[in-house]
Amino acid sequence: MDIDTLTIVGVGLIGGSIGLAAKRRGLARRVIGVGRQRGTLDDALAVGAIDIACLDAASAVHQSQVTVFCTPVDRIVEQVVALAPGCRPDALLTDAGSTKGTIVGGIEAKLCNGVAFVGSHPLAGSEKRGPLHAKEDLFQNRVTVVTRTPRTSDRALERTMEFWQALGSRVRVMTPDEHDRALAMTSHLPHLLASALAGVLPVELYDLAATGFRDTTRIAAGDPALWTGIFAQNRQAVLDSLDLLQDRLTQFKQALQTDDQSTLDSLLAEAKRTRDALGS
Amino acid sequence: MDIDTLTIVGVGLIGGSIGLAAKRRGLARRVIGVGRQRGTLDDALAVGAIDIACLDAASAVHQSQVTVFCTPVDRIVEQVVALAPGCRPDALLTDAGSTKGTIVGGIEAKLCNGVAFVGSHPLAGSEKRGPLHAKEDLFQNRVTVVTRTPRTSDRALERTMEFWQALGSRVRVMTPDEHDRALAMTSHLPHLLASALAGVLPVELYDLAATGFRDTTRIAAGDPALWTGIFAQNRQAVLDSLDLLQDRLTQFKQALQTDDQSTLDSLLAEAKRTRDALGS
Numbered sequence: 001m002d003i004d005t006l007t008i009v010g011v012g013l014i015g016g017s018i019g020l021a022a023k024r025r026g027l028a029r030r031v032i033g034v035g036r037q038r039g040t041l042d043d044a045l046a047v048g049a050i051d052i053a054c055l056d057a058a059s060a061v062h063q064s065q066v067t068v069f070c071t072p073v074d075r076i077v078e079q080v081v082a083l084a085p086g087c088r089p090d091a092l093l094t095d096a097g098s099t100k101g102t103i104v105g106g107i108e109a110k111l112c113n114g115v116a117f118v119g120s121h122p123l124a125g126s127e128k129r130g131p132l133h134a135k136e137d138l139f140q141n142r143v144t145v146v147t148r149t150p151r152t153s154d155r156a157l158e159r160t161m162e163f164w165q166a167l168g169s170r171v172r173v174m175t176p177d178e179h180d181r182a183l184a185m186t187s188h189l190p191h192l193l194a195s196a197l198a199g200v201l202p203v204e205l206y207d208l209a210a211t212g213f214r215d216t217t218r219i220a221a222g223d224p225a226l227w228t229g230i231f232a233q234n235r236q237a238v239l240d241s242l243d244l245l246q247d248r249l250t251q252f253k254q255a256l257q258t259d260d261q262s263t264l265d266s267l268l269a270e271a272k273r274t275r276d277a278l279g280s
Numbered sequence: 281m282d283i284d285t286l287t288i289v290g291v292g293l294i295g296g297s298i299g300l301a302a303k304r305r306g307l308a309r310r311v312i313g314v315g316r317q318r319g320t321l322d323d324a325l326a327v328g329a330i331d332i333a334c335l336d337a338a339s340a341v342h343q344s345q346v347t348v349f350c351t352p353v354d355r356i357v358e359q360v361v362a363l364a365p366g367c368r369p370d371a372l373l374t375d376a377g378s379t380k381g382t383i384v385g386g387i388e389a390k391l392c393n394g395v396a397f398v399g400s401h402p403l404a405g406s407e408k409r410g411p412l413h414a415k416e417d418l419f420q421n422r423v424t425v426v427t428r429t430p431r432t433s434d435r436a437l438e439r440t441m442e443f444w445q446a447l448g449s450r451v452r453v454m455t456p457d458e459h460d461r462a463l464a465m466t467s468h469l470p471h472l473l474a475s476a477l478a479g480v481l482p483v484e485l486y487d488l489a490a491t492g493f494r495d496t497t498r499i500a501a502g503d504p505a506l507w508t509g510i511f512a513q514n515r516q517a518v519l520d521s522l523d524l525l526q527d528r529l530t531q532f533k534q535a536l537q538t539d540d541q542s543t544l545d546s547l548l549a550e551a552k553r554t555r556d557a558l559g560s
C-alpha cells in the first residue's frame with residue numbers, strides 16, 4: 001500500500017499515533033490532520049504526527065486516497081456522511097471508533113453508492129488523551145477489528161486490512177454486531193467495572209489504595225464524554241455482559257456467605273488460568 | 281533502629297523484599313530466612329535477600345531481636361503462637377498479612393504476657409510470587425498499616441513503626457477492624473472483581489482483550505490459595521464492600537436500560553475524579 005495523501009480527522013491519541021506510524025513506516029507521502037481546535041493540530045504538527053494542519057475537512061478529504069475518522073463515536077456517522085460526497089472516486093474511508101454497529105449501519109444507510117466506507121477499530125489506546133501522547137508503535141502487534149457487511153466490497157475490505165497491517169497491526173474481520181458483542185465484554189464492561197469501583201472508594205481510603213486498586217481502576221480515568229457515547233451506542237451488549245458478570249459476582253457472594261472455600265478457590269483458580277493465558 | 285539479627289519467616293516476594301531492604305539500608309546486621317522449601321531459601325540467598333537460610337524456625341527466632349512473619353494469612357496465628365515462647369524477652373514479633381482481625385485477635389488470645397506482637401500490613405506486592413521477584417524498594421513510599429489494640433504496648437508499637445519506616449514505608453496506625461474494613465474496599469474487593477471479570481471471559485475473545493482488560497484483571501493472576509485464605513478471614517467486610525459495589529452497578533444498569541446519558545456521564549465523571557486523584 002502506498003498512499004499519496006492520508007487524511008486523519010481527529011488527531012488525538014489514536015489519530016496522532018496513526019499519523020506517526022504512517023509517516024515512520026513510509027505508508028503515506030503526506031498526512032493531513034483535520035481538527036476543530038488549533039491547539040490540538042499544533043501539538044500534532046509539533047510531534048510530527050501530521051505534515052499539514054487543516055480546519056477545512058472537505059478540502060482535505062477531497063485530496064486524499066485514504067481518510068481515517070478518529071473522532072468520538074457519536075460524531076463519526078455525521079462526519080462521514082457529510083464528507084463522503086466530496087471524496088475522490090477511488091478513495092477509502094474508514095474510522096477508529098470503539099463501536100461498530102451504529103456507525104457502520106448509520107453510514108451505510110445514508111451513503112451514496114460508489115463510496116467505500118469500511119469500519120475499523122484498533123484495539124489500542126490509553127486513558128490518556130491528545131496527540132502529545134501519540135506513539136508510533138501504538139498499533140504494533142495489536143489487533144485491529146475490520147468489519148464486513150453485505151455492502152462491503154472485497155477490494156475496500158482488502159485495502160483497509162492492508163492499511164492497518166502496514167501500521168503494524170494484526171487484523172481480525174468481524175461483522176459490526178460480532179464486534180460490538182465481543183467488545184462489550186473485553187472493553188466496555190471493564191470500563192464500567194473500573195468506574196464502579198473507583199466511584200465507591202471513599203476519600204478517606206485514598207491513601208490505602210495501592211497497586212492492585214490502581215491497576216484495576218486505571219481505565220476509569222478515561223474521558224467520561226467519550227465513554228458515555230460508547231455506552232450509548234452499545235447498550236444492549238453491555239447490559240448482556242453485565243448480567244454475566246453479576247451472575248459471577250453472585251457466585252462469589254454465596255461462596256463468601258457460606259464460607260465455601262472450595263468454591264472460592266475454584267472461582268479464583270479459573271480466573272487465574274484466564275489471566276495467565278492473556279500474558280502481561 | 282539497629283537490629284543485630286532479623287528473622288523473616290516465609291521468604292517470598294514480601295519476605296524477600298524485607299530482607300533486601302533491611303540489608304541495603306543497614307537496618308539489620310544479619311538476616312535469617314526461615315522456610316519449608318530449600319529451593320525458595322536458596323533463591324532468597326542467591327538474590328541476597330537473606331544471609332542465612334534456616335529450616336528450624338525456633339532456633340532462628342530465639343536469636344532474633346525482630347521476627348517478621350510473611351507466610352500465608354491462615355498460618356500466621358499458629359506459627360506465632362508456637363514460636364513466641366522461645367523468643368528473647370525483648371523481642372518484637374510482627375507480620376505482613378493482608379488481614380488483621382483474625383491474626384491479631386487469634387494471637388492476642390493465646391499469647392503469654394511479655395511477648396510483644398504487633399500486626400502489620402505493608403500495602404505493597406504484586407501478582408508475582410517468590411524471592412526472585414523481591415525488590416529492595418518495594419516499600420519505598422508505600423503505606424504500611426500497623427495495628428494497635430488495648431493490649432499493644434506503646435514501645436512495641438513504636439518499634440514496629442520504626443521498623444517499617446526504616447524500610448522506606450509511611451506508617452498508618454489503625455485498629456485491626458478498621459484495617460480489615462478499609463482493605464476489604466481497597467484490596468480484597470478489587471481482587472474479587474478482577475477475578476470475576478477474568479472468569480467470565482470466553483476463550484474465543486482472548487485476543488480481543490487489550491490493555492484495558494489486562495490492567496483491570498491483572499491482580500487476578502494472584503495465587504488462589506493465598507486469596508482464598510484472605511477472603512475467608514475477612515468475609516463480612518468483603519461482603520459489605522461487595523454490596524456497595526453491586527448498588528453502584530445497579531445504577532449503571534438502570535442508566536443503560538433507560539438510555540439516561542446524563543446519569544451515565546455523572547457516574548463516569550465521579551469515577552474519573554477519584555481515579556485522577558489517586559495518581560498513576
